[in-house]
Amino acid sequence: MINVVADVGLLCLLLTVALAIVCTRSPLSLVLLSGIYSIALCTLFVILDAVDVAFTEAAVGAGISAILFFAVIRPEDEPVTAFSWPSSRAILLGLGVGVLLLAGTLDMPMYGDHLAPAHQHLALRFLGQSFEEIGIPNVVTSVLASYRGYDTLGEVVVIFTAGVAVLILQPDNKKGPAKPGDRDRFAPELMGNPVLKTVLLRMIPLVVLFGLYVQFHGDYGPGGGFQAGVILGAGVITYGLLSSATRLKRIISDKWVTLGMALGVLVYGLVGVAGLFLGANFLDYSVLGPTQTAGQHLGILLIELGVGLTVSCTMVSLYYCFKQGES
Amino acid sequence: METVYLIVLGLLLIAGLLSIWRAGIGPTRFDRILAVNTFTSKSILFISVYLFATGHPEYLDIALLYALVNYVTSLALVNYLNRNPVSAND
Amino acid sequence: MSFPGLLNYWVALILLVCGLIIVMDSRNLVKKLVGLGIFQSAVFLVFITLGKKSDGSAPILDASVSVYSNPLPHVLILTAIVVGVATTAVGLALVARIRRAYGTIDEDEIDDRPEVEPEIVP
Amino acid sequence: MTEILGSLLLLLGVLTVLVGGVGLFRFPDFFCRLHSASIVDTLGAGLVLLGMLVLSGSVVIAFKVAMIGALIFFLSPMTAHALARAALRSGMHRDKPGSGPSTGGMK
Numbered sequence: 001m002i003n004v005v006a007d008v009g010l011l012c013l014l015l016t017v018a019l020a021i022v023c024t025r026s027p028l029s030l031v032l033l034s035g036i037y038s039i040a041l042c043t044l045f046v047i048l049d050a051v052d053v054a055f056t057e058a059a060v061g062a063g064i065s066a067i068l069f070f071a072v073i074r075p076e077d078e079p080v081t082a083f084s085w086p087s088s089r090a091i092l093l094g095l096g097v098g099v100l101l102l103a104g105t106l107d108m109p110m111y112g113d114h115l116a117p118a119h120q121h122l123a124l125r126f127l128g129q130s131f132e133e134i135g136i137p138n139v140v141t142s143v144l145a146s147y148r149g150y151d152t153l154g155e156v157v158v159i160f161t162a163g164v165a166v167l168i169l170q171p172d173n174k175k176g177p178a179k180p181g182d183r184d185r186f187a188p189e190l191m192g193n194p195v196l197k198t199v200l201l202r203m204i205p206l207v208v209l210f211g212l213y214v215q216f217h218g219d220y221g222p223g224g225g226f227q228a229g230v231i232l233g234a235g236v237i238t239y240g241l242l243s244s245a246t247r248l249k250r251i252i253s254d255k256w257v258t259l260g261m262a263l264g265v266l267v268y269g270l271v272g273v274a275g276l277f278l279g280a281n282f283l284d285y286s287v288l289g290p291t292q293t294a295g296q297h298l299g300i301l302l303i304e305l306g307v308g309l310t311v312s313c314t315m316v317s318l319y320y321c322f323k324q325g326e327s
Numbered sequence: 328m329e330t331v332y333l334i335v336l337g338l339l340l341i342a343g344l345l346s347i348w349r350a351g352i353g354p355t356r357f358d359r360i361l362a363v364n365t366f367t368s369k370s371i372l373f374i375s376v377y378l379f380a381t382g383h384p385e386y387l388d389i390a391l392l393y394a395l396v397n398y399v400t401s402l403a404l405v406n407y408l409n410r411n412p413v414s415a416n417d
Numbered sequence: 418m419s420f421p422g423l424l425n426y427w428v429a430l431i432l433l434v435c436g437l438i439i440v441m442d443s444r445n446l447v448k449k450l451v452g453l454g455i456f457q458s459a460v461f462l463v464f465i466t467l468g469k470k471s472d473g474s475a476p477i478l479d480a481s482v483s484v485y486s487n488p489l490p491h492v493l494i495l496t497a498i499v500v501g502v503a504t505t506a507v508g509l510a511l512v513a514r515i516r517r518a519y520g521t522i523d524e525d526e527i528d529d530r531p532e533v534e535p536e537i538v539p
Numbered sequence: 540m541t542e543i544l545g546s547l548l549l550l551l552g553v554l555t556v557l558v559g560g561v562g563l564f565r566f567p568d569f570f571c572r573l574h575s576a577s578i579v580d581t582l583g584a585g586l587v588l589l590g591m592l593v594l595s596g597s598v599v600i601a602f603k604v605a606m607i608g609a610l611i612f613f614l615s616p617m618t619a620h621a622l623a624r625a626a627l628r629s630g631m632h633r634d635k636p637g638s639g640p641s642t643g644g645m646k
Contacts, residue, residue: 002381005333005336005337006340006373007425008421008424010340011428013343014428014432015431015432016344016351017347018432020347021451021455022435022439025443027445028356029356029359030451032350032356032359032360032362032400032404034451035363035400036346036350037454037455042370043370043373043377044462046374046377046378046389049468049475049485049486050475050486052495053491053494053495054374055388055392056498058389058392058393059396060498060501060502062367062399063399064399064502066403067403068502068506070404070406072447072513073447086439086443087442090438090441091438094434097433098433101433102427102430105427105430108467109467110422110423111422111471112421112470112471112473116467118467118468118487118489119487122489123488126476126488127478130478138476138477139476139477139485139488140476143488155496158504159499159503162504163503165507165510169511169513169514171514195617195620195621196402196621199614200398203395206395207395210391214388220477221388222386222388222389222477226495226496230502231395231396234396237399238398238402241402311499328546331550332549335550335553338557341560342553342559345561345563345564348564349572355631357625357629357631358569361569362563362576365559365576365577365580368580368584371607371611372552372553372556372587372588376549376591379591381474383475384600384603385599385600386475387607391606391607391610394614395610397610397614397618398617401618402621405621408625409625
């Protein structure tokens with residue numbers, strides 16, 4: 001009962017926000033509304049039992065997307081009219097697609113159906129045997145890191161590639177005239193404000209600590225390398241927002257960040273290759289330790305470290321690139 | 328007990344809808360960011376109460392994460408406004 | 418327990434159409450990226466709904482729980498979210514680059530001045 | 540006993556949150572809305588979390604609830620402060636007393 005009420009209520013909220021986004025034209029309002037959208041979606045994921053997914057959505061939606069969007073939008077993009085309906089052509093085309101998809105949904109299993117095909121073969125095996133085979137309670141982590149480790153390696157490489165692509169797209173700042181005096185000072189309003197300074201500078205270690213907790217607790221509760229990487233990145237970026245990107249670069253230089261991006265992927269790949277040398281398949285961690293579960297534990301710990309390193313360094317690198325594009 | 332949880336969740340949903348309304352109509356950007364903030368705190372409560380109601384309070388980490396990183400959006404916005412000072416009124 | 422039925426899929430469908438309309442209709446590139454995000458989240462919603470079992474709980478093994486939801490869609494979507502933000506970042510970097518080249522991020526204004534060479538502007 | 544106390548706190552807190560939400564929805568200008576949204580919301584969230592603290596069975600969960608409460612208690616007023624300052628700096632002023640609440644919106 002509670003589950004159904006919460007589900008329907010949140011679906012209504014999601015629809016409201018989505019319709020508001022369709023009609024809004026101001027980029028700033030769009031970014032804020034998409035923040036609300038992300039929070040509502042995350043809550044819905046909790047209702048639908050996907051705590052790990054909700055964790056990721058929370059970290060991404062609250063921690064990083066707003067920073068990226070605010071680095072790109074400008075006040076001169078603000079339109080004269082704040083609201084406008086989409087053109088009738090787009091609505092008609094959208095409705096056509098919607099009707100086709102509606103016909104497709106009629107064959108879908110009902111909400112929460114225990115007999116749905118998706119719950120039968122693979123899911124039963126994962127839920128029934130993963131504890132003997134992998135030895136960690138969080139089935140999502142064991143599927144992510146071990147059963148589908150190859151897939152996750154691909155995802156990490158995609159994130160790394162995206163980080164490299166943004167690095168390539170950033171402006172070549174060496175030729176352009178830098179304004180050192182302007183860019184090398186603490187943001188005056190933020191740091192001159194004792195309330196913000198006192199509270200937020202103390203938040204950074206808390207966020208980083210929480211990120212490490214998520215990283216290492218991911219085997220037993222919701223969490224893992226992806227979430228931890230985003231949280232750690234957000235914690236580091238907070239310092240950049242409070243002072244300036246230049247100051248943050250003095251602590252963590254962009255070279256180290258780029259190196260970390262690559263190193264994470266390398267750690268992941270090397271763990272897989274180590275399995276090959278010890279006589280098993282690529283990314284089979286069973287042979288890494290004295291027993292099968294010990295090996296799996298070690299392997300998952302290492303590859304989650306690699307994932308966390310790549311994701312957090314990519315987030316910081318994205319921040320640096322966008323800051324550079326801004327000046 | 329379940330009735331109490333139902334009432335609490337329903338009222339939180341209504342309060343969330345009011346926040347969304349304010350975020351949608353503005354009229355100034357500060358109203359919108361304020362609405363985002365209150366919506367976040369309502370979601371923190373919603374997630375926590377839901378987890379208590381379904382007997383899985385061990386997943387409170389999600390609400391904790393929101394409470395921790397809620398400030399990032401406001402900070403990024405204040406940063407943006409400082410970089411691009413414009414006259415008031417949206 | 419048959420009330421929500423297919424409602425989740427229908428809402429996901431409307432969200433998907435909303436995202437599609439935004440991407441087709443808006444001329445502002447940042448709004449297009451927000452629309453892409455909504456489109457993407459509709460797909461996430463379909464997957465996660467498929468994994469839900471009624472009266473189930475999150476797939477983290479615990480002695481006191483007997484029904485777990487399906488972990489497989491969670492794994493797929495978890496990585497998709499992070500990849501989604503990474504690709505959004507690439508899109509935003511492209512938008513920033515377009516702004517440097519054309520001085521605007523509105524497609525109509527860009528179409529009005531096709532002769533600008535992107536390499537000229539540093 | 541703890542259940543009744545916890546439920547009462549939850550209901551009281553959520554009613555407070557709702558009042559804050561209505562204030563955010565109804566008040567005529569930004570600073571009024573800020574007042575309602577930040578102060579009332581912090582109180583309501585605190586009450587709800589206090590209720591959950593009463594209901595939580597174990598120390599770990601009580602600690603997490605207390606942690607969320609502490610974070611909201613510090614961060615929510617800080618955000619309100621930062622917003623109020625940013626709004627003032629951008630030249631927004633409280634409506635003139637004579638214009639009354641019916642004018643709606645900021646100009």
